[in-house]
Amino acid sequence: MNPLEHVLSTLSVNWAVTTPLHAGGRWALHFVGRLDLRVEVVVRGRVHITVGGQGFWAEEGDCYVIAGRRPYRIASDPDTPSVFAAPYYRHDDGTTRDRATVGEGHDTTLVGAGFTCDPEAARLLDVLPPVVHVRARTGTAQATIALIRSEVDGGKAILDRLSQVLLLQVLRDHAPSPSLHPRLGPAFQALHDDLGHPWTVGELAAVAAMSRSTFFLRFKETVGLTPLDYLARLRMQAASRLLRDTTDTVASIAAAVGYRTESAFSAAFKRIMGRSPGEYRVT
Numbered sequence: 001m002n003p004l005e006h007v008l009s010t011l012s013v014n015w016a017v018t019t020p021l022h023a024g025g026r027w028a029l030h031f032v033g034r035l036d037l038r039v040e041v042v043v044r045g046r047v048h049i050t051v052g053g054q055g056f057w058a059e060e061g062d063c064y065v066i067a068g069r070r071p072y073r074i075a076s077d078p079d080t081p082s083v084f085a086a087p088y089y090r091h092d093d094g095t096t097r098d099r100a101t102v103g104e105g106h107d108t109t110l111v112g113a114g115f116t117c118d119p120e121a122a123r124l125l126d127v128l129p130p131v132v133h134v135r136a137r138t139g140t141a142q143a144t145i146a147l148i149r150s151e152v153d154g155g156k157a158i159l160d161r162l163s164q165v166l167l168l169q170v171l172r173d174h175a176p177s178p179s180l181h182p183r184l185g186p187a188f189q190a191l192h193d194d195l196g197h198p199w200t201v202g203e204l205a206a207v208a209a210m211s212r213s214t215f216f217l218r219f220k221e222t223v224g225l226t227p228l229d230y231l232a233r234l235r236m237q238a239a240s241r242l243l244r245d246t247t248d249t250v251a252s253i254a255a256a257v258g259y260r261t262e263s264a265f266s267a268a269f270k271r272i273m274g275r276s277p278g279e280y281r282v283t
Contacts, residue, residue, distance in 0.1 A: 029083060065167060232268060
């Protein structure tokens, strides 16, 4: 199981809203990043996206996913000054508009959906890349993208559901993969196969046949976390599932995910998940 599949196995989407955007001429909107995940499809035209200093063009038929509560910008071009997006998507009373309109004319259409997650799942999103860009006619999500494009003026409930399906398809297809640095593969596999082992960076580097310093840097570049921080997140994901889905004692769960004592596990769980194991189980 790759890193992203572990995140998706615990991901619980609580809310979604899908809103088409009709844009024309020169325009630019910026978003403050209040949502945990956002997926957008370019139905017509093209759009320039900037996330965390990274800019790219999305063409007609492309889609992209922005992970984490990251500010981002969409525009007709990289140079046009942007305005705050919320008034274009929401009425003064806070309700969502059926359609957002910006600029002059209509040469670009996007369909965007925003999602929030359970707090414990949202904390795990930092193993995802900031943005995933899927080009037209690539990946298994193309059939869903085609349906969204055909339903852009259809029922909102259909677009909401299609957007949720698209989000999961894109994320599963475009996980942060060890293939970015092929020699990391064995270390990733070792971690996922044996969460209970007391791994050290040196051990993992040896599995990857790399020096400790090179392995550490390559791993952090690929995942965005240090090897041991990543291992801790994996352990908490596994523990969360066991707390939620079984009646196993906290002590047995602690041992199963690699902690020698229940107290050490409980402290780590609360630090990462924001609640104690007992609190997590009863809520």
